[in-house]
Amino acid sequence: MNVTVVVLFLAIVLLxxxxxYFAAKRTQTTGDFYTAGGELTGWQNGIAIAGxxxxxxxxxxxxxxxALFGFDGFFYSIGFLIxxxxxxxxxxxxxxxLGKYTLADMINSRFDxxxxxxxxxxxxxxxxxxxxxxxxxxxxALIQLLFGIDYWIAVLIVGVMMxxxxxxxxxxxxxxxxxxxxxxxMAGMVIISFLVLLKFNFNLSTMFTEVxxxxxxxxxxxxxxxxxxxPLGTISLMLALVLGTSGLPHILMRFFTVNNAKTxxxxxxxxxWTIGIFYxxxxxxxxxxxxxxxxxxxLAANPGGNMAAPLLAQALGGxxxxxxxxAVAFATxxxxxxxxxxxxxxxxxxxLYGQIIKKGKASDKQQMLAAxxxxxxxxxxxxxxxxxxxSLNVAFLVSLAFCIAASANLPVILYTVYWKRFNTAGxxxxxxxxxFSALILVSLSPSVFxxxxxxxxxxxxxxxxxxNPALISVPLGFLGGYIGTKFSKEAxxxxxxxxxxxxxxxxxx
Amino acid sequence: xxxxxxxxxxxxxxxxxYVKVVNSNQFKKLMHNKKKFIVPLTVFFxxxxxxxxxxxxxxxxxxxxxxxxxxxxxxxxxxxxxMTWVLCTIYVKKAATFDKQADQIIEDxxxxxxxxK
Numbered sequence: 079m080n081v082t083v084v085v086l087f088l089a090i091v092l093l094x095x096x097x098x099y100f101a102a103k104r105t106q107t108t109g110d111f112y113t114a115g116g117e118l119t120g121w122q123n124g125i126a127i128a129g130x131x132x133x134x135x136x137x138x139x140x141x142x143x144x145a146l147f148g149f150d151g152f153f154y155s156i157g158f159l160i161x162x163x164x165x166x167x168x169x170x171x172x173x174x175x176l177g178k179y180t181l182a183d184m185i186n187s188r189f190d191x192x193x194x195x196x197x198x199x200x201x202x203x204x205x206x207x208x209x210x211x212x213x214x215x216x217x218x219a220l221i222q223l224l225f226g227i228d229y230w231i232a233v234l235i236v237g238v239m240m241x242x243x244x245x246x247x248x249x250x251x252x253x254x255x256x257x258x259x260x261x262x263x264m265a266g267m268v269i270i271s272f273l274v275l276l277k278f279n280f281n282l283s284t285m286f287t288e289v290x291x292x293x294x295x296x297x298x299x300x301x302x303x304x305x306x307x308x309p310l311g312t313i314s315l316m317l318a319l320v321l322g323t324s325g326l327p328h329i330l331m332r333f334f335t336v337n338n339a340k341t342x343x344x345x346x347x348x349x350x351w352t353i354g355i356f357y358x359x360x361x362x363x364x365x366x367x368x369x370x371x372x373x374x375x376x377l378a379a380n381p382g383g384n385m386a387a388p389l390l391a392q393a394l395g396g397x398x399x400x401x402x403x404x405a406v407a408f409a410t411x412x413x414x415x416x417x418x419x420x421x422x423x424x425x426x427x428x429x430l431y432g433q434i435i436k437k438g439k440a441s442d443k444q445q446m447l448a449a450x451x452x453x454x455x456x457x458x459x460x461x462x463x464x465x466x467x468x469s470l471n472v473a474f475l476v477s478l479a480f481c482i483a484a485s486a487n488l489p490v491i492l493y494t495v496y497w498k499r500f501n502t503a504g505x506x507x508x509x510x511x512x513x514f515s516a517l518i519l520v521s522l523s524p525s526v527f528x529x530x531x532x533x534x535x536x537x538x539x540x541x542x543x544x545x546n547p548a549l550i551s552v553p554l555g556f557l558g559g560y561i562g563t564k565f566s567k568e569a570x571x572x573x574x575x576x577x578x579x580x581x582x583x584x585x586x587x
Numbered sequence: 588x589x590x591x592x593x594x595x596x597x598x599x600x601x602x603x604x605y606v607k608v609v610n611s612n613q614f615k616k617l618m619h620n621k622k623k624f625i626v627p628l629t630v631f632f633x634x635x636x637x638x639x640x641x642x643x644x645x646x647x648x649x650x651x652x653x654x655x656x657x658x659x660x661x662x663x664x665x666x667x668x669x670m671t672w673v674l675c676t677i678y679v680k681k682a683a684t685f686d687k688q689a690d691q692i693i694e695d696x697x698x699x700x701x702x703x704k
Binding site: 149152153156157159160162163164166167168171282283286287290300301302303306309310312313316317320340343344346347350351354357358571572575576578579582583584585587 | 602603605606608609614617618621625628629632633636637639640641643644645647649650654655656657658660661664665667668671672674675678679682685686689690692693697
């Protein structure tokens with residue numbers, strides 16, 4: 079561990095604490111706590127969405143995948159980006175117009191049913207749990223690698239930091255931590271990409287020719303099929319990526335931090351540009367790492383390829399750039415987990431406690447207290463899980479979270495806004511079918527059962543062939559909603575008229 | 588199935604008559620315009636997106652070189668980025684016209700005409 083790393087690491091801790099201090103002073107009401115009072119501007123929220131979305135898995139994982147597997151690594155970049163078209167075209171504006179703090183609020187704008195809210199809170203909590211374990215396990219492993227400290231201490235550091243941001247500064251602190259992180263991350267990406275391009279004299283053709291010869295894969299490196307050999311598996315993964323984003327609770331929650339649909343739209347645009355540029359740059363990081371670090375060295379540092387980007391920084395810019403990129407990776411983790419804690423806490427404190435137990439009659443003070451207790455509880459729970467989950471595969475957990483989001487949440491969101499006949503029974507069955515089919519299929523998949531010992535959780539033959547079950551579970555979620563709706567006679571056309579008008583005009587009484 | 592207005596007027600007197608708004612020509616026109624724009628483009632980008640994994644999984648013709656060592660599969664991948672940004676820009680422009688229509692509906696109907704007292 080060198081001195082520069084420690085200094086930059088502490089600088090980030092200090093900067094985020096200063097942000098939290100000022101945010102805490104401005105966090106007066108429950109609205110401030112969950113949605114920063116709905117007062118963020120379009121570009122602020124757009125950058126914060128990018129900061130919330132671009133996790134360490136994107137930054138380190140994709141760079142590593144491209145470095146090791148060439149084109150196949152780039153699949154993730156494409157899926158994660160196109161997902162924003164789904165958000166922009168179908169989800170963001172109606173969501174902003176109908177919801178208040180959570181996804182359940184939006185769905186309940188049509189139903190007012192405890193069981194719908196309960197189902198929505200359950201799927202939110204499940205997604206957040208998987209995503210959070212993935213981030214914390216990844217964070218622990220990464221900080222262990224970068225700073226040479228024990229896994230459990232690393233998890234505790236990240237855990238305590240995220241708890242402090244959310245507990246004291248709520249959404250205001252979380253947003254500004256995410257904005258700061260996004261700017262640092264983009265700066266880091268641009269610097270490394272620039273240095274990589276400089277090495278190739280800014281000639282893309284030279285770069286492709288070079289990477290074709292340097293890796294152990296030879297010419298195959300530039301062709302798809304090195305990592306994903308199962309056609310249906312690839313398509314299923316791509317489906318989870320493109321539809322999952324629109325169902326991720328921590329991303330959806332960000333749309334409540336702006337005051338109208340127009341601002342929500344402009345934040346998606348800012349986010350899409352930022353995220354798009356980021357994912358184009360992952361290519362330069364991946365290729366750069368393949369050319370200037372080499373797969374042997376990348377694999378030696380971490381079998382998952384997660385060290386490709388920091389090692390590339392070291393090869394191109396020495397210890398100072400390495401320290402900067404490591405600090406950026408740390409900030410990245412902090413910003414993402416803070417967003418997750420907040421969305422998990424909102425499901426517990428707002429949906430389960432405030433709306434179901436207290437029936438929406440809790441005072442603002444009670445709600446605020448509940449939100450803070452829930453944040454603390456979610457954090458502690460996540461830290462404990464992460465301490466025991468060290469051996470789980472991070473990429474698998476992330477893709478599982480996307481799959482559940484696409485299977486359980488997206489069908490209900492779309493049906494709520496666009497399907498006239500949709501009803502309470504349909505909402506509950508859609509959520510539960512999507513959620514449980516994803517969970518059950520994954521537990522029978524090659525990610526959980528492998529004939530080779532140590533390759534997965536259990537030894538045995540997988541019953542279900544795909545690692546990511548989205549290809550089956552997403553249609554099941556939609557089908558569940560359809561059948562559930564048809565089996566129930568309930569239909570409230572007046573209520574749908576209201577939802578339709580409000581979703582499309584942004585009118586509220 | 589339709590309880591008409593009793594239920595609505597029951598809980599909030601100031602509530603606009605949303606059913607009336609939904610059935611108004613002004614609102615129908617907005618929905619028609621939105622549908623005409625959003626549905627075809629959504630279908631288009633989903634097909635364009637899934638063509639990539641489908642073609643790379645079942646065919647190999649994208650591996651042919653396009654420029655030097657850059658093959659068609661890479662160009663198709665970059666085209667996905669370009670498509671995203673282009674569609675974003677088109678969406679913003681188009682949505683501005685929807686905003687106008689929506690504001691008009693709020694002015695004409697929700698604030699006065701559609702309101703039942």
